[in-house]
Amino acid sequence: MARWAAKALIGCAYVSIPIAPALASLVFWRKRYLRDYRGTMRNAHRHIRAIQAGPALHYFQDVAGRERQVPEHIEGECIQCGNCCMDHQCMFLEPAGPKRFQCGIYHSPLRKASNCGSFPLHSHDIARYQCPSYFVVDTRKPVIPIVPVTAH
Numbered sequence: 001m002a003r004w005a006a007k008a009l010i011g012c013a014y015v016s017i018p019i020a021p022a023l024a025s026l027v028f029w030r031k032r033y034l035r036d037y038r039g040t041m042r043n044a045h046r047h048i049r050a051i052q053a054g055p056a057l058h059y060f061q062d063v064a065g066r067e068r069q070v071p072e073h074i075e076g077e078c079i080q081c082g083n084c085c086m087d088h089q090c091m092f093l094e095p096a097g098p099k100r101f102q103c104g105i106y107h108s109p110l111r112k113a114s115n116c117g118s119f120p121l122h123s124h125d126i127a128r129y130q131c132p133s134y135f136v137v138d139t140r141k142p143v144i145p146i147v148p149v150t151a152h
Contacts, residue, residue, distance in 0.1 A: 005060040017044050021044075044091050059114065062121055072136045073139045
């Protein structure tokens with residue numbers, strides 16, 4: 001089911017590339033997507049190729065469906081490196097300084113319902129994007145073997 005949903009999403013996204021600038025401008029209330037129509041279409045195409053490489057399936061399997069239990073405890077904080085934004089290929093990623101990036105739709109409720117709102121969900125997310133600031137903490141209690149005492 002998740003694979004079918006991911007393929008359907010990607011197919012719909014490719015078909016909607018010509019209207020992506022207008023749609024993004026309307027949904028996120030930002031004129032710049034429509035003003036730079038050709039640039040937004042190029043960014044949308046790059047964005048779709050990036051989600052096709054794994055994030056779409058991850059979304060339907062792990063984020064939306066919550067089919068898998070996520071046993072890891074993750075700590076750290078965002079340092080705005082942009083790696084998690086599909087390796088800097090997200091069409092909404094904006095520069096925020098030298099080697100720093102920010103999400104252009106960060107406050108949108110739609111962003112919060114996406115992969116972005118759940119990053120990092122598990123160690124696979126951290127490894128996929130080579131995130132330098134989040135890490136998995138082993139919260140399992142150490143197992144102390146009980147050795148029976150024998151009488152001599």
